[in-house]
Amino acid sequence: MKIKMRFFRIITGIGITLLVSSCSVSTFGKFQADEGIPSFIQVGKTTREEIMTTLGEPLVHRFVVGKETLIYNHERGEYFFLYGTYEGNELVIRLTDQIVSEVKLEKTGSGWGFFAPATSNNPGTRRSAR
Amino acid sequence: MLLVGCAKTRIGKVELSDEKLPNFLKVGTTRAQEVLEQIGEPFGYREQENRSAMIFLDFQEDYVNLLITEIRLEKAYRLDLVFQDDILQKAEIKKEGWGFGANMDPQLLQLLAR
Numbered sequence: 001m002k003i004k005m006r007f008f009r010i011i012t013g014i015g016i017t018l019l020v021s022s023c024s025v026s027t028f029g030k031f032q033a034d035e036g037i038p039s040f041i042q043v044g045k046t047t048r049e050e051i052m053t054t055l056g057e058p059l060v061h062r063f064v065v066g067k068e069t070l071i072y073n074h075e076r077g078e079y080f081f082l083y084g085t086y087e088g089n090e091l092v093i094r095l096t097d098q099i100v101s102e103v104k105l106e107k108t109g110s111g112w113g114f115f116a117p118a119t120s121n122n123p124g125t126r127r128s129a130r
Numbered sequence: 131m132l133l134v135g136c137a138k139t140r141i142g143k144v145e146l147s148d149e150k151l152p153n154f155l156k157v158g159t160t161r162a163q164e165v166l167e168q169i170g171e172p173f174g175y176r177e178q179e180n181r182s183a184m185i186f187l188d189f190q191e192d193y194v195n196l197l198i199t200e201i202r203l204e205k206a207y208r209l210d211l212v213f214q215d216d217i218l219q220k221a222e223i224k225k226e227g228w229g230f231g232a233n234m235d236p237q238l239l240q241l242l243a244r
Contacts, residue, residue, distance in 0.1 A: 064175050065162045071171060086139060092171045106170040111139030116195055118137050
């Protein structure tokens with residue numbers, strides 16, 4: 001009888017845990033910010049064409065302070081069990097004569113949620129850095 | 131405990147909630163390149179002849195869910211920078227907006243009343 005009760009409690013405990021738990025991972029973007037600057041990009045060597053071929057069309061393509069600039073963004077929202085996080089980054093590439101002259105990774109936002117997803121947890125939808 | 135939740139999100143590269151300009155910004159001396167180095171790539175950018183403008187945003191959202199009520203507080207600020215010949219001519223912080231949302235779930239309320 002005691003063993004049955006113990007088994008019942010364990011099953012009930014697992015059941016309740018499963019009921020209150022959930023998980024999701026959403027990503028938006030054409031590069032992986034957690035892997036850092038893509039290794040194929042090298043200052044003074046990589047061309048615009050190589051970047052476009054590998055990463056695809058950038059989210060933003062413009063001239064800033066006289067330099068051709070490509071911007072790719074990456075947003076990631078995670079929600080595991082009872083805790084959620086959000087992080088946004090962008091890869092900024094400047095070109096001189098169609099060759100990479102500067103490349104950097106910049107953080108655009110972050111968030112957390114406890115017993116609730118970080119409210120920007122659906123990247124590229126509700127609120128986005130761009 | 132299960133009916134309580136909270137979340138905090140911030141989007142932007144510069145803190146503007148105190149409505150004070152970043153210390154390094156000096157009208158008449160700061161160059162556009164310095165802004166790119168100190169703050170980073172602007173959200174918005176436009177160039178016309180020898181004038182250019184940058185826009186940076188700061189969005190902050192706090193969310194609390196307590197039993198049957200959810201409260202959402204939002205604040206959004208915008209930093210406008212205008213350059214003439216790449217030298218800062220104008221710097222201004224605008225409070226773009228704020229939001230307060232409180233919502234009570236009527237279905238849950240009915241369920242509790244029963």
